[in-house]
Amino acid sequence: MITDSELYRLAIFLGSAAMVLIILYHFFEVNADEDEREAVKEKAPLKAGPPSTTASTKTR
Structure with missing residues (x-):
């Protein structure tokens, strides 16, 4: 069975790892070349999708 302290350390570790990955993702996204994005x-x-209809093209 997992103890409270082990669960606490696991939560802190996984939360920290998630934040580091999010920061890395944003760092690489901001610094990506425009040509690569296009x-x-x-x-x-x-x-x-379904064709869009405007007020001027609707039949009444």
């Missing part, structure tokens, strides 16, 4: 956007397929 290349990733171009590769992502666009999802087809």
Whole structure:
């Protein structure tokens, strides 16, 4: 069985690791080149949704 102190240390460790990973992700995202960001956007397929209707195209 896990003790309270072990659970506390595990929670502190996992929380700290999550925060470090979040900070690293943001650091790399901010410092990424614009060309790389555009290349990733171009590769992502666009999802087809329902056609949008505006007030001027609706039939009454």
